[in-house]
Every structure is written in structure tokens, then in C-alpha cells.
Amino acid sequence: MPHRTLILGLESSCDDTAAAVVLNGRHILSNIISSQNDLHRRFGGIVPEVASRRHLETINPIIDEVLAKGGVTFSELEGIAVSHGPGLVGSLLVGVSTAKALAYALDVPLIAVNHLEGHIYANFLTGASINFPVLCLVVSGGHTSLIHMRDHGELSVLGRTRDDAAGEVFDKVARALELGFPGGPAIEDLAQRGNNSAFTFPRALMGEDGKLDFSFSGLKTAVLNCIRRETEQGRPVKLEDLTAAFQDAVVDVLVEKTALAVRQHPVKQLLLAGGVAANSELRRRMRRRMDGEGVEVVIPPPQLCTDNGAMIGAAGYYNLRRGRVASPALNAVSNLGLEGV
């Protein structure tokens, strides 16, 4: 591989259209994210067909813009990386079709990146030196997974959510409280000013010996029931307290399960990833807990925790270095697993 390897990373798996130019898997030259939040707000959630249409309108201008911003021309690119799953299939297809066509037009390798793997690689863009083996906690609107990573491309899933993802529960609770979409930032903001012991919510699967799976649907039901009960009894819910208690329950489970994983699979580093990793309470409590375990915590800055093209470009670089080039028959896979990445 050349000394200076520039990869264009494309991301369109959900409701953000994103592109970035990444140097040697480590440095961001330019990074552009076009959020569709405003578009979906009036529907109260993401509408796949609406998302797909917007991706198609946005992706080509963003590619031009990201190259211009990075001072890079098409002829300098060594590969096009794209996330091909998991995610919304219609959304993914826009990125995948664009990437395949571009790679062929430019006669450079097409690199397929698993979206979850991409989230993990946001950590390689932090400047931290990462030494395998490491543990990764990926927490987002679609995923809550503990992953053991022995090397590039050698990942095993230790535990995952059996029902709702942590970020999904944040969104649903926010919707019930009419805090808008997406729910994470609004809840975090309110919770800062609340009393987390004003309500008691369940922490699921904490008692299951040695199991690293998560479950958040019980918590979701408990919070939604609590909101209904309080409203029915004519008591206005104190938003600050309720969100504080709810967030506390989510963070507790994430931190304790991770601590358990670290004991079962001794590592020196923990990488946090995914949209929920932007939550400052989780960042703070995870750091404090891991300090006690002698484990260094690496967390990308908030703007690299949510979906972005840079993480896909970074993962793409390491995939390319391992010779993993995708075929022009590459498809979008909505339920793509992490096995065999």
C-alpha cells in the first residue's frame, strides 16, 4: 500500500448521509454529515422511503464537497469504502450503489464495511494508540453489543441486546415525554438537573451469572407505565427526575455488564462506540468504573460517535490492508452480522 493512502468513506445506513476522506485509517482530512432529523421530525420517527429519497438527493453533492474541503481529487483516492449493513436496506442501497459505481469509474478497490465495525473504528481517529486485544461496547439506536477484538478483522460478539437497543429506548421514552426526536440529547440535558433516586427502575439481566447479554424492554415498559400512571393520577411528571432515574438505569446496566466482560476477558483497553457513547453520563461513569479495573477507556468525540463517513473510511483502510476488496455484486444487507468481517 502506498505511504499515503486516502480512502473515501460513505455512510447512508439510517438517516444521515455522510462522506469523509481519511488518511491511512487514522487522520480525517474532511468529514461531512448531512442529518435528516428535521425531515423525519414531523413523522415522529424515521420513514424509510423518505430517508432513501433524501440520501439520493444528498450523496453526490456531499462527495464533491468533502473532496474539495479535503483538498483531494478523485485521482488521489486509493479506495471507496461504504457501509453495507446493518441498517435500513433502502438507505444502504443508495450508498452501496454510489460506491460501486464510483469505484468502477475510478478503477479503485471497493471496500465493504460493516456499520458496527465502522463505529468501533471511530476510535482509531482519536489519536489514541490502540493495542489489541481490546473490548468494545457499541451502543446506538440499533445496537447494544459487547465485542472482543483480538486484531483487525478478528471480532467476536460476547453479548448483545435480546430486545431493544439502548438508543432505541432513549428515543421511545423521549417520544412518550414529547421531547422530540432524536431523544438522547434532550434526555441527557434534562437528567443533569434531576434526582436519579426519585424513581426506581429495573436493571435487567444483572443477576444472570456471567451472562453478557442486555435487555432494555423491561426498563422501557416500566418507564412508560410510570409516565402513564403519574399522568392518570393527575401528577405532572417531573421530567428532570424521571429522565435522571431512567438514564441512571441504562448507564448502570451498560457499565456493570462491561465491568463483567472485562473480568472475563482481561484487556488493557475499552473502546466505546455508537450514538449513545456521546452521552456524557455514560462517558463519565464508564471512565470512573474502568479506572478501578485498570482499563483505559477510549471514546471518540461525540461527533464521531454518531453515524459518519470517517469511521467507514478508517475501517475501510484496515480492511483494504488485509486485502479485503468487495465484488461489484456487493449488496446491502439490513441484518448484516459482525461474524467474518
Next chain:
Amino acid sequence: MLLLAMDTTTTVCSVAVGEEGKLLAEYLLNIKKTHSQRLMPLVISLLKDSDVDRSNLEGIAVAVGPGSFTGIRIGVATARGLAQGLGIPLIGVNTLEALAGIGASYPALLCPLLDARREQVYTAVYRGGGPDLEEVEPPQALSLVELARRLKSHGDEVFFLGDNLPAFRKVLEPALPEQYREMPLSASLNRASSVLQRAFVTWHKEGPTPLYALKPFYLRLPEAQRRLLEKQKGVEA
């Protein structure tokens, strides 16, 4: 001028390469496999088999719909990616116009039909036989019954085209006993060679479409948006 043309807006996945008045090669698959997996491999073998170097292409023509929303996006995203990477112009062609274009020399009405679900078809009516297709009814989504009513008023023979004719024949033939005609199967599927041919017509009339201006032609709003609009209208009323 050497163009690559493609159509993925229906169940057919077709690609062609050629110049004005000269078709070099065309591939067509009418199998129910995802266009996402088939399109780029087809493009690559088409160019390879016809000894065309991608760097010699001078434009990309693509069917922009109506048709399957996903199919439209795969075609348009691929065409745009190729045009952007190769730095060459794009030409968008209406799917119905491309389909009718296959029969352009017939001095009769031409009526392409595409399944639009919800008991409707995407259709348009053109008159053939002249120097160019003449639009009689613009592209729209209609029920077969309404379409037959409109065609009856024209009184002329109508040649129907499309990949789903057997399903539509049951309604249209009895409704238009004097006028109903079918194009032969070989001239009834969306083919990229017709997109190619129509692209030259558009090119001469309007020139190429700028990269960002090439818009998919969905004809319909997303279901959720339609319902939201209806609800808003209901509130106003």
C-alpha cells in the same frame, strides 16, 4: 458520442452501450433478483465484451422512473456515481417514454404499462409513426378502468407494452375489444437500447442533465407523506 444506458426501474435489469444510430451491445435480465447485485456486474461485462474502455464513454443515460422506488434509486445512484467518477454528462429518460419508444415507428397509439400496485398502473399514451413520439396522455398512475375509458374516447388502435401484460390483458381486452393490440414479447420489455435511443433525442432537444439536476421520477409520494398530507387536509376541512 458513446453512451452507456441502463434501466432498473422494473423487474428487468438492462444495460446497453452504443452511439447514435448504432447499438454495440445490450444485456437484459428479467429474473426476480435484486438489481443491486446484478447491475454493476452487467455493466462491467457489457463494456468488457464489447471492447469499450470506460474512459471512452462520453455520457451515461438512465431510466429515471416511474417504476419501483428502489429500482429507480439503484439506477439513478449508479448512473450518477459513474458520471461523477468519470466526469461525463448524464441524461435522464422517462421509463414510460423509453418503453413506448420501442414501438415508435408504429402509426398507432402506444400505451406502456407498469405495475404501480394499489390497483393502478403507471402509464402514458403516445402516438407513434411520426418523426418523434407525440405525447397524448402524460405519465401518471391510473386504474385500468379509467385508462380504458380515456383510450376509448381516442378510438384508435392501441399497442400495449410492458412486462406484466398478461395480468392487465384480462381487464383491457374486453374493455377495448376493437382497439386492443399487444406488442410482441421481444418488444414489450424495458430495454436499455431504447433508453439509449431516447437519450439521443433528449440530448438534441435539451442537452445533458447536470449531475445534481438528474432527478428520479417517482410519480408518487412516499406512503407516510401521503397519509400525513391527507390528515392535514382533513384538519383544514
